Amino acid sequence: MANVSGEKNAAAALQSPCDDCDIRDLAICGTLRLGEVQRLNSIMTTINFAAGDPIVDEGEPADFVYTLTAGAVRLYKLLADGRRSVTGFLFPGDFLGVSMRHSYGASAESITPVTMCRFQRTELGRLMEEIPTLERRMFARATEELYLMQEQIVLLGRKSAAERVASFLRGLAERQEKRHLPANPVIVPMTRTDIADYLGLTTETVSRTITQFKSKGLISVENASRIRIVDNEQLDDLAEAV
Structure with missing residues (x-):
């Protein structure tokens, strides 16, 4: 014992x-x-x-x-x-x-x-x-x-507002995958103002761009902190534009 x-x-x-x-x-x-x-x-x-x-x-x-x-x-x-x-x-x-x-x-x-x-x-x-x-x-x-x-x-120096927001969402998805999590939906814990201050945009522009993405069928907004990517190809095209 x-x-x-x-x-x-x-x-x-x-x-x-x-x-x-x-x-x-x-x-x-x-x-x-x-x-x-x-x-x-x-x-x-x-x-x-x-x-x-x-x-x-x-x-x-x-x-x-x-x-x-x-x-x-x-x-x-x-x-x-x-x-x-x-x-x-x-x-x-x-x-x-x-x-x-x-x-x-x-x-x-x-x-x-x-x-x-x-x-x-x-x-x-x-x-x-x-x-x-x-x-x-x-x-x-x-x-x-x-x-x-x-x-x-x-x-910040070369991309449009839409390209910046697309790059941001794609970046969050990639970081989720890196942490062994599903890439979709994208978890967005930060506020729209946080995103704007990071992307060099106004809060209104970030919110308007997300609304445009939603109306074009690129994403669906499940709630303020969960965004589902619907059209990966089109979002990737925007994110990769320079």
Whole structure:
């Protein structure tokens, strides 16, 4: 009996929060071996935010790196005249604070209830030196962030309102697939104003464009946060236009 009890205790000690994580393959620990995951867990804190809570503020010291495991987050910058520019949205598997900047480049706020894994940056840096796989993982995600920034520049600089909204919906669908979810219907947790601030449009233009898509049979609006793509081909043509 003592041996059985000892085996159970040993097994429990090897368990980690990553074991039941639905997006582990996307998260920071996705390519790590068991022992490496245990070391990562030793410097990790799980934190929760209610909808609308601030997570980080632009310009504050970037002391922590976060992995989003549940919910949705908006990233934004405030312009000198008080206007807001939404620079991106985070979903499960996405990272916050992975750049080499010493301060956060944008503010982050939860859209829905959010759960995140938080890592102290200096501790994570030391662990990256010891685990090359972890360092490569972080570099890959930083590279992906750069690619998304380049895509955003094209979207804002060259596309029409309809093309921007189509690209946005297609992008959300692709990110759902990446998280092992059906691509349709598209879950839209952010407000129309959030979308407008991200696409460089007015709220009225976003709402009018969605209505036009609906009347043309490209989409159906199930509710404010669920949009079903009906005509994939035509929406793709709009999204891919440059």
